[in-house]
Amino acid sequence: MDRAETEGRIKALVVPFNTKNVAIADATTFAGDLEFDSLTVMDFVAAIEDEFDIIISMNQQAEIESWGQLIDAVVKLKG
Numbered sequence: 001m002d003r004a005e006t007e008g009r010i011k012a013l014v015v016p017f018n019t020k021n022v023a024i025a026d027a028t029t030f031a032g033d034l035e036f037d038s039l040t041v042m043d044f045v046a047a048i049e050d051e052f053d054i055i056i057s058m059n060q061q062a063e064i065e066s067w068g069q070l071i072d073a074v075v076k077l078k079g
Contacts, residue, residue, distance in 0.1 A: 025067065026067055029065055060073060
């Protein structure tokens with residue numbers, strides 16, 4: 001699975017969480033731009049894990065601050 005396909009699938013997942021309809025780009029941050037609180041992050045991560053059949057560890061989650069970092073992490077986890 002390439003980066004573009006992964007990003008497309010994750011963009012579909014973020015729609016219900018992106019309540020302010022923020023434009024998504026690689027530099028978009030979850031805490032700052034999307035204003036996700038910790039519960040929203042956990043729900044969003046769970047949706048990604050279910051969609052891709054992966055586990056994103058708490059340590060990995062702590063390192064992911066932007067949209068681009070998330071896409072890269074999922075691509076890496078999927079191999």
